[in-house]
Amino acid sequence: xSLADQLLDAHVAHELAALRGDRFEEQVVVEIDHLLxxxxxxxxxxxxxxxxxxxxxxxxxxxxxLPGAIPEIAADIATRVRSHPANExxxxxxxxxxxxxxLVSVVAEMRGIRERILRGMADNATLQSGVGEVMRGLAIxxxxxxxxxxxxxPLVSSGIDAAEKLGAGLIDGADQRSREVAERAxxxxxxxLSDSAADTVSDDELRAAVLEVWDALAARPLSxxxxxxxxxxxxxxxxxxYQLWLDLRTTPYIAAAVESGVQVFxxxxxxxxxxxxxxxxxxxxxxxxxxxxxFGPPVLDALAQAGVLEGLVRRRLAGFYxxxxxxxxxx
Numbered sequence: 275x276s277l278a279d280q281l282l283d284a285h286v287a288h289e290l291a292a293l294r295g296d297r298f299e300e301q302v303v304v305e306i307d308h309l310l311x312x313x314x315x316x317x318x319x320x321x322x323x324x325x326x327x328x329x330x331x332x333x334x335x336x337x338x339x340l341p342g343a344i345p346e347i348a349a350d351i352a353t354r355v356r357s358h359p360a361n362e363x364x365x366x367x368x369x370x371x372x373x374x375x376x377l378v379s380v381v382a383e384m385r386g387i388r389e390r391i392l393r394g395m396a397d398n399a400t401l402q403s404g405v406g407e408v409m410r411g412l413a414i415x416x417x418x419x420x421x422x423x424x425x426x427x428p429l430v431s432s433g434i435d436a437a438e439k440l441g442a443g444l445i446d447g448a449d450q451r452s453r454e455v456a457e458r459a460x461x462x463x464x465x466x467l468s469d470s471a472a473d474t475v476s477d478d479e480l481r482a483a484v485l486e487v488w489d490a491l492a493a494r495p496l497s498x499x500x501x502x503x504x505x506x507x508x509x510x511x512x513x514x515x516y517q518l519w520l521d522l523r524t525t526p527y528i529a530a531a532v533e534s535g536v537q538v539f540x541x542x543x544x545x546x547x548x549x550x551x552x553x554x555x556x557x558x559x560x561x562x563x564x565x566x567x568x569f570g571p572p573v574l575d576a577l578a579q580a581g582v583l584e585g586l587v588r589r590r591l592a593g594f595y596x597x598x599x600x601x602x603x604x605x
Contacts, residue, residue, distance in 0.1 A: 277604050282588070282595040289587045293574050302566045310559055313548035321548065324540040331532050336523050345516040349509040356500050356508065365499065366492025371485075378484045382477040 292301055355361075491499070503511075522528055543551055552558070577583040594600055 278595045278600060281604075282592060285591050285595075286584060286588050289591070290578075290584060293583070293587075294571075294578070298570060298574070299567065302570065303563055306559060306562050306566065310549055310562075313552070314550075316548050317544065318546055318548060318551055319540070319544040324536055324544075327540070328533055328536045331536055332529055335532050336529060340520075345509075345513045348516070349512045352508045352512065353505050356503075356505070361497035361500055362495045364493055365496055368496060371488065371492065374488050375481075375485060378481050378488075379477075382481045382484075 291297055543554070546554065574583060577586070
C-alpha cells in the first residue's frame with residue numbers, strides 16, 4: 275500500500291471518529307463558536323446580492339414544479355387532524371377573547387372594505403340561507419344569547435320577535451315554517467346592512483355584535499365546528515386552494531409581490547452582520563448547538579449503519595491524496 279493510501283485511510287478514520295459520540299458533541303460547540311465569530315465580521319450585503327435572492331425566490335414561487343400529490347396529502351393531514359381527540363378543546367381555550375377583540379376592532383375600522391362586503395352579501399341567496407340557519411340555531415339554543423345579539427344589531431330584534439309571534443317558529447325550530455322565517459329574517463338583515471349599516475352602525479356596535487357571537491361559540495368544542503365540514507368537502511377545499519395557487523403564482527402580481535418583499539428585506543437588513551441577523555430572527559448560539567445535537571447524531575448513525583458514511587468521507591478526501599500536488603510531496 276502506498277504512503278498516500280495509508281494517509282488517506284488514517285485521515286478517513288480520524289474524520290469518522292470526529293463525527294461520532296463524544297467527539298461530535300465537542301466538535302459541534304467548537305465549530306459553531308468559530309462560525310459565529312466569523313459571522314460577526316460579515317454583513318448581509320457582503321455575502322449575498324439582492325438580485326440573486328430575487329431570482330431564486332421567483333424560481334421557487336413561479337416555476338418550481340410542485341408534486342401533484344400535494345392536495346391529496348394536505349387533505350389527508352386535514353382529515354386526520356379533524357378526527358384527532360385534540361379537537362375536543364373549547365374554541366375559547368384555543369383563541370383568547372383579547373385576540374378576537376383586537377382583530378375585530380381592526381376589521382371594524384376598515385369601513386370601505388366593510389361596505390363592499392355587506393353589499394355583496396345582501397344579494398347572495400345561499401348566504402341568506404346560511405345566515406338564516408345560524409339565526410335559527412341561536413334561537414333554538416340559548417335564546418338569551420340570541421336576544422343579546424339582537425340588541426346589538428338593528429332589525430334582528432324585530433325579526434326574532436316577529437318569528438315568535440308566528441308560533442314560536444324560531445324557538446321550536448322543527449318545522450319548515452321556522453326555516454323560512456329565519457331565512458326571510460336573514461334576507462331583511464343583510465339587505466338593511468347593505469343599504470345603511472355602514473353609516474348607521476358604529477364601529478363599537480359592530481364590534482360588540484361580533485363579540486357576542488364569539489362568546490356564544492367560545493364554550494363549544496372545536497370538534498363541533500369542524501364536524502360541520504365533511505371529509506369530502508375538506509378534500510375539495512384543498513384541491514380548489516391548490517389550483518388557485520397554481521394559477522396565481524405565475525401572474526405578474528405575485529412576481530411583483532416577491533420582488534417587493536426581497537427589496538424590503540434587503541433595505542432593512544443589508545447592513546446587519548450575519549450574527550446580528552440570526553439574533554434578529556431569534557436564533558442564538560444555544561439554539562444552533564441544541565439543534566445540531568438533536569439532528570446530527572441520529573442522521574450520522576443512520577448513515578453509518580447503512581454503510582455509506584465512510585464512503586462519503588472517503589470520496590471527499592481521496593481527491594487530495596490522488597492529486598499530482600500530493601503525489602509530488604509524498605514522492
